[in-house]
Amino acid sequence: MPQAIAAVNDFVVKFANVNGSGSASANELFARSILRMGVPVSPRNIFPSNIQGLPTWYEVRVTEKGHLGRRGGVDMMVAMNPQTWAEDVKEITPGGYLFYDSTKPMPSSMFREDINVIGVPLTAITNATYSDARQRQLFKNIIYVGALSVLLDIDEKEIQRLFGEQFKGKEKLIDSNVKAMNLGRDWVKQHVDPDLVKLKVRHADNVGDRIFVEGNSAAALGAVYGGATVCAWYPITPSSSLAEAFQSHCKKFRHDKVTGKAKYAIVQAEDELASIGMVIGAAWNGARSFTATSGPGISLMTEFIGLAYFAEVPAVLVNVQRGGPSTGMPTRTQQSDLLGCAYASNGDTKHVLLFPEDPRECFEFTADALDLADRLQTPVFVMTDLDIGMNHRLCKPFAWDESRVLDRGKVMTAEDLEAGKTFGRYLDVDGDGIPFRTYPGTHPTKGSYFTRGTTKDEFARYSEEGPVYVRNMERLQKKWETAKKIAPQPLRYSSPKPTRFGVIYFGSTSPAMDEALDHLEAEGHHVNALRVRSFPFAQSVEDFIHEHDRVFVVEQNRDAQLRTMLLSEYTLDARKIVPVLHYDGTPITARFIATDIATKLGQFKVVSFDKAAS
Amino acid sequence: MTYIAKPRLHHPSLVKNKAGFTRRDYEGAVSTLCAGCGHDSISAAIIQACYELDILPHQVAKLSGIGCSSKAPTYFVGASHGFNTVHGRMPSVMTGANLANRDLIYMGVSGDGDSASIGLGQFAHVMRRGVNMTYIVMNNGVYGLTKGQFSATADKGSISKKGVSNPDSSIDMVSLAILMGATFVGRSFSGDKHQLVPLIKAAMDHKGAAFLDVISPCVAFNNHAGSTKSYDYVREHNEALNRIDFIETREEITTSYDPGTTKIVRQHDGSILRLRKLGEDYDPSDKVAAVKRVQEGLHAGEVVTGLLYVDPTPSDLHANLNTVDVPLNTLNAPELCPGTSALDKINASLR
Numbered sequence: 035m036p037q038a039i040a041a042v043n044d045f046v047v048k049f050a051n052v053n054g055s056g057s058a059s060a061n062e063l064f065a066r067s068i069l070r071m072g073v074p075v076s077p078r079n080i081f082p083s084n085i086q087g088l089p090t091w092y093e094v095r096v097t098e099k100g101h102l103g104r105r106g107g108v109d110m111m112v113a114m115n116p117q118t119w120a121e122d123v124k125e126i127t128p129g130g131y132l133f134y135d136s137t138k139p140m141p142s143s144m145f146r147e148d149i150n151v152i153g154v155p156l157t158a159i160t161n162a163t164y165s166d167a168r169q170r171q172l173f174k175n176i177i178y179v180g181a182l183s184v185l186l187d188i189d190e191k192e193i194q195r196l197f198g199e200q201f202k203g204k205e206k207l208i209d210s211n212v213k214a215m216n217l218g219r220d221w222v223k224q225h226v227d228p229d230l231v232k233l234k235v236r237h238a239d240n241v242g243d244r245i246f247v248e249g250n251s252a253a254a255l256g257a258v259y260g261g262a263t264v265c266a267w268y269p270i271t272p273s274s275s276l277a278e279a280f281q282s283h284c285k286k287f288r289h290d291k292v293t294g295k296a297k298y299a300i301v302q303a304e305d306e307l308a309s310i311g312m313v314i315g316a317a318w319n320g321a322r323s324f325t326a327t328s329g330p331g332i333s334l335m336t337e338f339i340g341l342a343y344f345a346e347v348p349a350v351l352v353n354v355q356r357g358g359p360s361t362g363m364p365t366r367t368q369q370s371d372l373l374g375c376a377y378a379s380n381g382d383t384k385h386v387l388l389f390p391e392d393p394r395e396c397f398e399f400t401a402d403a404l405d406l407a408d409r410l411q412t413p414v415f416v417m418t419d420l421d422i423g424m425n426h427r428l429c430k431p432f433a434w435d436e437s438r439v440l441d442r443g444k445v446m447t448a449e450d451l452e453a454g455k456t457f458g459r460y461l462d463v464d465g466d467g468i469p470f471r472t473y474p475g476t477h478p479t480k481g482s483y484f485t486r487g488t489t490k491d492e493f494a495r496y497s498e499e500g501p502v503y504v505r506n507m508e509r510l511q512k513k514w515e516t517a518k519k520i521a522p523q524p525l526r527y528s529s530p531k532p533t534r535f536g537v538i539y540f541g542s543t544s545p546a547m548d549e550a551l552d553h554l555e556a557e558g559h560h561v562n563a564l565r566v567r568s569f570p571f572a573q574s575v576e577d578f579i580h581e582h583d584r585v586f587v588v589e590q591n592r593d594a595q596l597r598t599m600l601l602s603e604y605t606l607d608a609r610k611i612v613p614v615l616h617y618d619g620t621p622i623t624a625r626f627i628a629t630d631i632a633t634k635l636g637q638f639k640v641v642s643f644d645k646a647a648s
Numbered sequence: 649m650t651y652i653a654k655p656r657l658h659h660p661s662l663v664k665n666k667a668g669f670t671r672r673d674y675e676g677a678v679s680t681l682c683a684g685c686g687h688d689s690i691s692a693a694i695i696q697a698c699y700e701l702d703i704l705p706h707q708v709a710k711l712s713g714i715g716c717s718s719k720a721p722t723y724f725v726g727a728s729h730g731f732n733t734v735h736g737r738m739p740s741v742m743t744g745a746n747l748a749n750r751d752l753i754y755m756g757v758s759g760d761g762d763s764a765s766i767g768l769g770q771f772a773h774v775m776r777r778g779v780n781m782t783y784i785v786m787n788n789g790v791y792g793l794t795k796g797q798f799s800a801t802a803d804k805g806s807i808s809k810k811g812v813s814n815p816d817s818s819i820d821m822v823s824l825a826i827l828m829g830a831t832f833v834g835r836s837f838s839g840d841k842h843q844l845v846p847l848i849k850a851a852m853d854h855k856g857a858a859f860l861d862v863i864s865p866c867v868a869f870n871n872h873a874g875s876t877k878s879y880d881y882v883r884e885h886n887e888a889l890n891r892i893d894f895i896e897t898r899e900e901i902t903t904s905y906d907p908g909t910t911k912i913v914r915q916h917d918g919s920i921l922r923l924r925k926l927g928e929d930y931d932p933s934d935k936v937a938a939v940k941r942v943q944e945g946l947h948a949g950e951v952v953t954g955l956l957y958v959d960p961t962p963s964d965l966h967a968n969l970n971t972v973d974v975p976l977n978t979l980n981a982p983e984l985c986p987g988t989s990a991l992d993k994i995n996a997s998l999r
Contacts, residue, residue, distance in 0.1 A: 245998035255994065261984040263976040264747045266740075287986040295972040297979055299747040299965075304773040308740035311733070311770070315744025318731060319709070319752075320977035323744065341734050431995040436988045440981050473977060474709045474729035474745070475752050482706060484722060486732040 036129040036148050040232035043073045043098035045109040047182075047233075050122040052115050054086030060175030061092040062426070063196055064182060068096055069246060069428070070192040072238040076102040076545070078425050078621065083271065083364045089118045098238050102392075102428055103546030104421075106623040109233055112178060119144065131231055133182065152226060154181050159217050173214040180218025185231040190219065245393075245431045249422035250326075252393035253352050254279035255432065256400030257324055258287055261440045262350070264323035265300045266312035268331065271364045272420040273354035276326035277302075306331035310338040310349065317348040318485060320473035322404050322440070324350035329358045329371045332378065339413050340379025341487045343510075346460070346469070348407035348414075348443075351375075352400060355419040357619045366619030367420035369541055370591035375415045376569055376599060382507065386414045386517050387569040391544035392422060394429040395567075399522065408443040410517055411468060419590075421542040421621040444470040451480040459483040459494040460506060467512030514570055521568035524575055527551065533560035535635065536582035537614075538575070540566045540596060542621065543588055549624035550631070557628075559635050561586070569599060576604050579611070584638060586631055588614040590622050666702040674698045674705055676726040680719065686838030686864030686879075687717055687786045691724045693841050694755070694784075697848035698725055701896075709745055709752045713738040713767060716793055717759030717786035717864075725755075736767025739774030739783075743965070746779050749975035750966050753852060754781035761791050764800040764819045771821075775828035775857050780964040782851040783830075783859045785821055786838070788866035789877035796869035807874030822956055823942050825859040826935060831962035832858035833938070834955045837882050838865065843891055847955060850894040853919050856962030863951060876949075887950035889930045889941070895920040916961045923955060932958050 039045070047064075051057035058079075065077045073096060080091040095105050110131040113122045126132055128148040136153025145151055160174045183190055194212055201207040254276050257265065267277040281300055288297040303309035309325045316323035327335070332353055342349045357363025358370045377384055386406060388399040399416050407414040446457055451472070457480065460469050469492075472481035483494035489506065491497045529551075539547045544565060554561055564578045579585050579600070587597040594613035601608055614630050616622040662670035674695040679688050698708065705727035712718035714735035721730040733741045742756045756774075763771045763785050774783065789802040796809050803818045825833045832854040836844040844862065851858035863882050865871045871878045876885075890911070896919050913921040913933060923932065932938060938957040945952030972979075 241999075243995075243999075245995050247998045259985050259991070261979075261981060263979060263984065264744060266744060287990065288984070290972055293972070294970070296970050297972050297976070297983055299969050299971050299976060301743065301747070301777070301965075301969075303740065304769055307737060308743075308770055308773065311737045311740025312744030312747070314733075315711075315731075315741035315746075316748040316976075317744070318741070319745040319748035321744075321748030321975075323748070337734050338737065431998075432991050434985075434988050434991050438981070438985075440984075472729075473749075475707055475749065478704060478706045479727055482727050482729050484730040484732065487734060488732070 038150050038232050039109050039127065039129040039131070041109065042234050042236050043096055043238060045096050045233045046105055046107060047094045047096070047110045047112065048108045048125070049092040049112040050115045050118050051090050051092065052117070053081065053084050053088045053090040055175070056172045057090070057114065057175050058092070060179050061094070063193065064179050065094045065426070066196055066246070067183070067188050067192045068094075068235050069241055070195065071189055071235055072241050073098050073235055074100045074102065074240055074428050076104070076428065078104060078421070080620075081365050089115050096235065098240055100240055100428070101545065101549040101624065103549055104621040104623050106625045110231075112182070114178070123149075131233065133178070133185070150230060152185065152230065154178070154218070154221060159221055163217060173210075176211055176214035177218035180215035181222045183215070184219050184222040185226065187234045187236070189237070190215070241428065243431055244428045246426050246428050247393045248275070248424060248426055249390070249393040249396040249418050250276035250354060250424060251279040252432070253326070253396040253400040253416060253418060253423070255283050256397040257404070258283045259397070259434055260322065260401030260404035262322045262324050262404055263298050264312065264316035264321050265298070265325065266303050266309040266323070267325050267327065268303050268306045268309050270306070270328045270331050272356055272424045273326040273328045273331070273352065275424065276352060276354060306334040307338065310335040310351070313349050314338055314342050314347050317407070318474070320445075322408070324352060324400070324404065326352040326354065328354050328356050329374065330361065332371060332374055336378045339385065340381065340383050342413045343379065343383045343385065344381070344487055345485050346411040346471070347485070348411055350400070350403045350407050350414050350416065352416040352418060354423040355417065363619045365420070367542065367621055368590050368617055368619065369417070369419055369543070370595065370617065372417065372591070372595040373593075373598060375417065384514065384570070386410060386412060386521060388414065388416050388522060389540040389567050390416065390418055390422065391541060391565065392427050392429040394432065396422060397432050402522065405441040406517075406521060409441050409468070409520065410513060411443060411471060412513070417541060419542050444468055446470045446472050446476070446481060448477045451477045457481050458492040460490060460509070461492040462509050462512065465512070466516045467509050467514070468516060518570045518572050521570070521572070523572050524567055524578070525565045526574070526578065527563040527565070529555065529560040529562050531560045533562055534583040535560070535586070536562045536564065536578055536584070537586040537588060537631065538564050538566055538578070538596070538600070539588040543590060546622045546624045546627055547588060550627035553624060553628035554631060557632060559632055561631065566596070571600070571603055575600070579604065579606060584610055584612055586612045586614050586634070588622070588627055590616050592617045665699055667704055669699065669705065671695065671699040673727065674725050676721070676723040679723045681716060682868050684867040685716070686788065686866070687720050688723065689838040689841065690784065690786055690844070690862050690864055691720050693844045693848055694724045696841070696845045697852060700845070701849055701852060703753060703852075707752055708755055710755045710757065711738050711742045711745065712757040713759070713762035715759040715762045715791070717757055718762055720757050720786065721755070736762050736765070737770055738762070739767065739770035739779075742781055743774055743777060743779050746781065746965065747971075748977045750780070750971070751975050754779070755852070756781055756783040758783070758785050760785060760787045760789060760799040760801040760821070764821060768800070768819070772824065772828045775825050775830040775859065778829065778831065778857045778962065778964045778968060780855055780966070781857060782848065782854075783857070784848070785859075785861050786864040787821065787861055787877070788864050788870055789875070790866050790870040792866050792869055803876040806876045807872075809869050809872055820942065820946055821859070821861045823939055825861075826939055826942070826957050829857065830859045830957075831856040831959035833957040834859075835861040835863070835951070835953045837863045837886055837951070837953060839879060839883065840886070840953075843888060843953060846892045846894045850892060850921050850955065853894065853896070853917070854915070854958070854962065855917060856959070856964045882951050885949060885951045887945055887952045888926050889928065889952060889954040889956070890923040890925055890932070892955050893922040893924070895922060913958055913960055921955065921958065926954075932956055933960060
């Protein structure tokens with residue numbers, strides 16, 4: 035028997051449950067109670083594409099240091115699902131803990147020699163107290179939370195407070211939940227050696243003013259703050275909760291106080307083709323609009339995305355990425371739609387992508403995307419993913435500048451037209467590649483034009499003349515250059531010591547990368563880091579690459595898609611850009627990144643790049 | 649034939665409507681469609697309808713998909729914004745546009761390829777959502793721009809110009825529109841402007857999803873013997889159930905009508921549809937009877953035309969969504985953004 039794992043405020047507990055058994059809220063209660071003790075947690079749902087009956091897991095990383103990426107490894111397994119017992123037991127780190135329902139005796143062959151086992155007769159306790167089947171199911175979950183609170187030293191008062199907030203005004207429910215919690219607590223106190231479990235939670239002060247929220251809800255709130263009035267969508271995992279959150283935020287904030295009427299319109303379209311069509315129609319007509327979808331939805335929208343690019347109609351698409359290709363892994367995470375979105379549609383097209391790292395940036399970038407789409411008159415993608423979108427993540431609180439106005443971009447008004455300003459829908463008047471537009475119905479005799487996906491001249495007249503076409507394409511390229519300057523700029527994190535090595539990463543990789551940089555630094559590997567936050571890449575991305583001999587590009591896909599985009603945008607020696615790829619559907623971990631980079635660094639140091647190239 | 653510029657100056661004696669525009673103010677660019685194309689007659693009927701309705705030209709938004717018919721919006725109401733979208737997807741773009749600004753008049757123009765084949769799904773859903781619009785299908789049963797393939801509205805057994813018999817059943821857009829929830833459905837013929845113009849006017853005035861299936865012969869590829877969408881065939885088989893007069897609210901009815909020959913449908917906004925019966929007794933407000941009559945016509949090889957179905961008290965998408973009375977595209981940050989104090993509360997609730 036290896037030594038029992040001992041840790042304070044730094045361990046991973048994984049719950050193995052059955053989908054639809056009501057475990058989700060109990061598990062979230064567990065995570066929140068630790069958070070309330072001032073200790074950061076990072077929970078992740080690992081669930082199948084299923085409604086009821088299949089296995090589901092909830093992994094909570096308790097991390098006083100605030101490492102919010104997935105760590106990997108399980109210190110304690112709460113094994114509540116007989117179906118997955120064998121694999122769950124196998125996953126526990128030697129010296130770790132197995133918590134299970136010991137109501138039915140189990141043969142010793144079902145256990146492992148190198149782990150600590152805590153059996154609590156949950157079913158027996160539950161059945162002795164409750165007769166109703168539904169109550170039995172729900173309270174059994176609360177009973178195990180109570181039991182765990184004693185084993186891990188979680189402050190019961192924090193759990194009680196959470197019950198109070200959750201069931202405010204429903205005193206009976208508060209009492210019955212407290213009672214269930216105490217059933218678990220009392221049993222453990224009477225029957226389990228308090229020193230058996232050496233994983234403990236202690237009060238700390240490391241949460242600060244941070245908030246705990248899901249990226250999808252945050253992005254939806256960003257759409258509300260960013261002034262979106264039209265949302266058209268089609269249900270698809272893992273983005274559906276984004277549109278639903280937009281609905282609930284709007285119910286709260288967007289109804290006229292006098293008439294009760296809605297200052298928004300949400301349409302659940304017949305498919306993704308229709309949802310993007312509605313978004314484009316609304317934006318063409320001057321309303322801010324967006325859709326939320328995932329990879330397969332983007333595939334369907336591709337034709338319309340090309341229209342919006344070429345006809346220069348704003349559109350915001352939040353892509354909550356999941357595992358591809360095709361239907362792929364609907365409930366797993368990946369960053370594998372970069373190329374599909376960046377170059378969506380036929381012909382020479384390219385699109386603006388934003389890469390939020392967490393819910394806070396989901397909020398910020400969705401609001402920004404609405405401004406950017408109007409400013410640039412083009413589709414803008416917010417590239418979030420399941421890991422950010424469907425998990426609660428601790429992040430900086432949302433912030434908003436009260437003086438911020440909606441940037442509607444270059445829109446010619448009736449007054450402008452009346453004053454005799456020249457209106458050419460596709461005429462670049464000031465060199466940024468962005469023309470003026472008019473909203474339909476602006477002026478009785480001026481400013482109307484025909485919007486089309488075919489080629490046209492500066493005044494929106496149909497033309498297939500070669501020079502006219504080339505002029506237009508070159509202007510679009512100029513607009514692309516403008517986008518580089520106004521999209522969210524990359525953030526650089528410099529190593530304390532000079533180094534020849536750099537790493538580029540983006541999106542949900544962020545917390546794991548931060549932690550990996552700490553690991554690498556601790557091992558004496560110095561690496562500068564650049565978090566790319568948008569495409570087209572800002573000039574500083576190219577500068578960063580040129581500054582280093584080797585640049586690792588960390589991504590959660592097989593084909594090194596961001597690397598491909600870097601190589602296509604810049605003239606580079608491809609050998610210099612080294613892919614670090616994780617794509618099994620689970621969120622990338624610091625351990626993976628640090629190990630992979632350290633291994634590769636070791637290889638490079640044998641023969642330095644300069645020597646090899648000379 | 650876009651190189652032929654239309655004269656910009658209009659003759660001073662042209663009669664202006666109540667909005668101060670002449671009929672020519674509702675025209676668009678010169679058509680590039682084939683001489684004799686039914687679509688041009690429909691464009692002319694739209695121009696006439698807009699002129700007679702005293703519509704402000706810039707208050708119209710014209711949307712279309714891809715195909716000969718979808719080129720037509722260029723040829724009418726030139727002072728309005730138009731959007732030539734992608735094939736079969738105009739309904740969704742029109743839905744979005746309508747959501748953004750409920751005050752404009754939406755005219756969707758499509759063809760049988762655009763709406764009955766690739767766009768059948770969006771066609772069905774735009775009707776069921778009750779988008780306040782006039783949706784016209786210029787129906788010629790054939791793909792013109794790609795030179796004469798059958799479309800999904802071509803009747804089974806009809807013969808193509810190359811002599812091939814159509815093996816597939818046809819889709820009846822009128823029956824479909826009624827079943828999908830359109831609240832104003834008519835069929836007409838491009839060659840009968842006396843029937844078509846009032847139908848377009850009434851459709852444009854209708855505050856809900858209005859659909860017109862207009863048989864519009866393709867002179868290049870579908871106007872031969874054996875076609876059931878040719879001028880000759882439609883003229884011979886046209887079974888007009890009624891002729892309508894569209895009367896706006898402000899006009900008072902001074903004459904009385906014989907209920908045996910005339911039916912009055914008073915719409916929710918007070919406007920009146922006066923239907924002159926042609927032969928049989930037909931009640932277009934009876935949805936079930938409407939579908940039955942249209943299907944009987946199909947069975948008998950008739951082209952049943954006229955106002956086929958109308959719900960005098962329609963509801964539209966905005967009513968269903970309970971949106972504010974002003975266009976959503978006029979709302980700005982003060983109305984839309986909840987501000988920092990609300991955000992502070994949200995932050996507090998997430999700790």
